[in-house]
Amino acid sequence: MEALTRDFFLFLSKNNFLNKLAQNSGGNFAAGKIIGGTNFQSSIRFIRELNKQGLSVTVDHLGEFVDSKEVANERTEECIQTIEMIKKENLDSQVSLKMTSLGLDIDRDLVVQNMTRILDTAEKNQVMVTIDMEDVPRCQATLDLFKQFKEKYHYVSTVLQAYLYRTEADLADVSDYNPFLRLVKGAYKESPEHAYPEKKDVDENYKKLIAQNLLNGNYTAIASHDDQIIEFTKEFAKKNNIPNDQFEFQMLYGMRNKTQLELVKQGYKMRVYVPYGLDWYGYFMRRLAERPANIAFVFKGMVKK
Numbered sequence: 001m002e003a004l005t006r007d008f009f010l011f012l013s014k015n016n017f018l019n020k021l022a023q024n025s026g027g028n029f030a031a032g033k034i035i036g037g038t039n040f041q042s043s044i045r046f047i048r049e050l051n052k053q054g055l056s057v058t059v060d061h062l063g064e065f066v067d068s069k070e071v072a073n074e075r076t077e078e079c080i081q082t083i084e085m086i087k088k089e090n091l092d093s094q095v096s097l098k099m100t101s102l103g104l105d106i107d108r109d110l111v112v113q114n115m116t117r118i119l120d121t122a123e124k125n126q127v128m129v130t131i132d133m134e135d136v137p138r139c140q141a142t143l144d145l146f147k148q149f150k151e152k153y154h155y156v157s158t159v160l161q162a163y164l165y166r167t168e169a170d171l172a173d174v175s176d177y178n179p180f181l182r183l184v185k186g187a188y189k190e191s192p193e194h195a196y197p198e199k200k201d202v203d204e205n206y207k208k209l210i211a212q213n214l215l216n217g218n219y220t221a222i223a224s225h226d227d228q229i230i231e232f233t234k235e236f237a238k239k240n241n242i243p244n245d246q247f248e249f250q251m252l253y254g255m256r257n258k259t260q261l262e263l264v265k266q267g268y269k270m271r272v273y274v275p276y277g278l279d280w281y282g283y284f285m286r287r288l289a290e291r292p293a294n295i296a297f298v299f300k301g302m303v304k305k
């Protein structure tokens with residue numbers, strides 16, 4: 001039944017008619033619930049609300065797998081303006097982006113050009129830019145780009161996925177760069193050739209990676225809604241004298257709001273991932289596919305709790 005529901009929402013996520021309808025509706029349904037707004041400007045008031053509650057933010061302009069140079073360049077321009085606005089508005093926010101949104105599927109040089117402009121701006125404004133990790137065919141290219149940028153820039157970080165067999169070796173590989181790393185379970189549908197098919201193995205590997213990265217002395221963002229992972233991190237940090245300022249928790253906007261605030265109260269750094277943009281419909285359906293119970297907060301207005 002669970003698999004059926006998941007497949008149903010994934011099917012809906014790819015429906016062009018519903019996607020267009022959602023874009024035309026202006027995102028009012030989702031704004032302030034699962035996305036900030038349909039553009040960065042309209043997301044600012046929600047980011048401020050989060051900041052006021054002690055929550056840090058990272059923003060992400062929705063829409064990956066860009067297949068035209070013009071759109072990739074527009075994305076770059078928009079990202080530069082977002083970074084400048086974060087600084088100007090004095091927001092406690094970073095930026096997350098995907099290499100495919102800057103043209104990875106078109107031309108690697110285009111991504112390098114676009115990212116160089118973005119990271120020059122990030123460095124000047126001291127705003128961290130995290131390169132989200134995408135699916136397996138883009139993983140090596142993403143890591144190679146990260147390492148290339150990290151040679152020159154401080155304000156760049158990336159993500160590693162616990163469901164991939166390769167990640168332990170990748171963690172060792174990037175460790176010398178003293179990276180700020182976000183560790184996640186992994187969001188894409190990958191084959192058993194590349195990824196652990198069983199949740200319990202993903203969870204075990206996740207804990208191993210968190211422990212390793214913390215012991216390496218590198219800053220670690222644990223991006224998970226899973227209590228078991230959060231408790232593991234807290235206990236591991238305590239036992240190994242890892243200071244609270246060497247790690248942070250991250251969750252998606254609108255998910256587990258009470259837990260987010262509870263973690264802040266306990267003295268942990270908590271960052272909320274706030275997506276924005278017209279392409280909110282597919283994002284929403286993918287969240288429902290992950291956890292159909294998420295639909296409840298939309299209808300019950302649970303987000304205000």
Ligand SMILES: Cc1cc2nc3c(=O)[nH]c(=O)nc-3n(C[C@H](O)[C@H](O)[C@H](O)COP(=O)(O)OP(=O)(O)OC[C@H]3O[C@@H](n4cnc5c(N)ncnc54)[C@H](O)[C@@H]3O)c2cc1C
Pocket residue numbers: 131132133134159161184185186187188223224225226227250251252255256272273290291294
């Ligand atoms: C900030 C952030 C950034 C991310 N970046 C990337 C990325 O770059 N690349 C990538 O591949 N993936 C990324 N992800 C997605 C990630 O890989 C997972 O797919 C996603 O977070 C679901 O896994 P989970 O660890 O939250 O726990 P799950 O395994 O989905 O859930 C475990 C348990 O947590 C509890 N739980 C989960 N959600 C809720 C909820 N809403 N309310 C109450 N309880 C809940 C339930 O008990 C559930 O059984 C990101 C996730 C976050 C939060």
